[in-house]
Amino acid sequence: MFTGKQLIYTSLILFNFISCQNSEVASSKEVNVESSNQIIGSDDRAETTGRLNKEIVKKVGQIRTEIVNPSTGVATVNTCSGTLINDSYIITAAHCAFKAETEDLLQNSFFYPGLTNKNKPKYGRFPIERVYYPKDYSNISHYPDEDIAIMKLGLDSQGRSAGKRVGTAGYWGRSSLPDGKTLTIGYPGDKPDGQQYFQENCEIDQASDKRLDIYCDVISGQSGSPILVYSEKYGNSYIHGVITGEDRYKSVNYGSFLTDERGKIAQAIFSGTFSEDNDFIEKWVSKEMKHESIINVLIKNNCSSKEALIAFDYKNHKTDSWEAKGFYTLKPGETIRFFQTKNGVLYLHARDRNRNVIIDGEHTRNVPGSGRFDMKRYRIKKWGDFNIEVPCY
Structure with missing residues (x-):
């Protein structure tokens, strides 16, 4: 045929x-x-x-x-x-x-x-x-x-x-x-x-x-x-x-x-x-087809030419404890689901390779192995995907 x-x-x-x-x-x-x-x-x-x-x-x-x-x-x-x-x-x-x-x-x-x-x-x-x-x-x-x-x-x-x-x-x-x-x-x-x-x-x-x-x-x-x-x-x-x-x-x-x-x-x-x-x-x-009542946190680097370094603090729903992690490299244009949580509050800090701060805030959090950093607090009101976009510095 x-x-x-x-x-x-x-x-x-x-x-x-x-x-x-x-x-x-x-x-x-x-x-x-x-x-x-x-x-x-x-x-x-x-x-x-x-x-x-x-x-x-x-x-x-x-x-x-x-x-x-x-x-x-x-x-x-x-x-x-x-x-x-x-x-x-x-x-x-x-x-x-x-x-x-x-x-x-x-x-x-x-x-x-x-x-x-x-x-x-x-x-x-x-x-x-x-x-x-x-x-x-x-x-x-x-x-x-x-x-x-x-x-x-x-x-x-x-x-x-x-x-x-x-x-x-x-x-x-x-x-x-x-x-x-x-x-x-x-x-x-x-x-x-x-x-x-x-x-x-x-x-x-x-x-x-x-x-x-x-x-x-x-x-x-x-x-x-x-x-x-x-x-x-x-x-x-x-x-x-x-x-x-x-x-x-x-x-x-x-x-x-x-x-x-x-x-x-x-x-x-x-x-x-x-x-x-x-x-x-x-x-x-x-x-x-069921979906768990969890929040999927996806972070996107909106910059097409520069990497972004990401640190965050969130509540792990499996251990019921706060976990600060970083720094992770987010390549130009890349989107990564970094973690899942059931808690409606999380904290984020982002910077570039030259240590220029891209995202910070009033809340200082300790990142093991890296130090203390000012972070932005995000409040999430519903289950599902929560997208954070990192602007190009």
């Missing part, structure tokens, strides 16, 4: 299907890929930056979920890919909503549209509040036909919807996969974290009414990546499914197809008329 790598393959062995959700240690610079997801032949993926139309790039984003092991305190980050198809909804793989190999939903998941550098989220991040997926989907078996989901996003810290920031991608619900040039975009775990990659013109076949056989290169982290096909008639690429995983014994990867009925289900979700008791043949369910 499509131009691309020509392969000879045998019958499908579904019980060897592996999902493509990526998990990495949060503090690690290297990504540890846990499954044997496949590069078919040579690696044909390329970084999107400067290569693809930014109108497409910014609508595809990364789903990031930090999970802290309660016994060890070690944080891991689960990552997937997704695409905005409505102001407040993304399409992705169903297993991206679950803890690995369980039927338990993740918590504290965020969507970062158009992310090309995890420390410079140009378009912000949006909490995932609800997930819709086929009732027959099981996160234990990962059967690829049902591994598709729509997720509802909340507003960012400034009260904006994701679609208002970056726009939305076109999608079609069809009974069969159309001919056309193919495109996938996502966040592979074998590449630098938070960098977006794409592949064009790889072969995709419709294996059943709900499953796609994909001969594109797929690695953990690319789950939920859109499968796009270009329409000559409309001069645009449209989403026809999402990447779900691969078969460990065959040179093929898998996708879940956006059928005609699934397109109608999506419309019902967007219009607020969706019900688990609707008349659709394929039944879908809806579940809330």
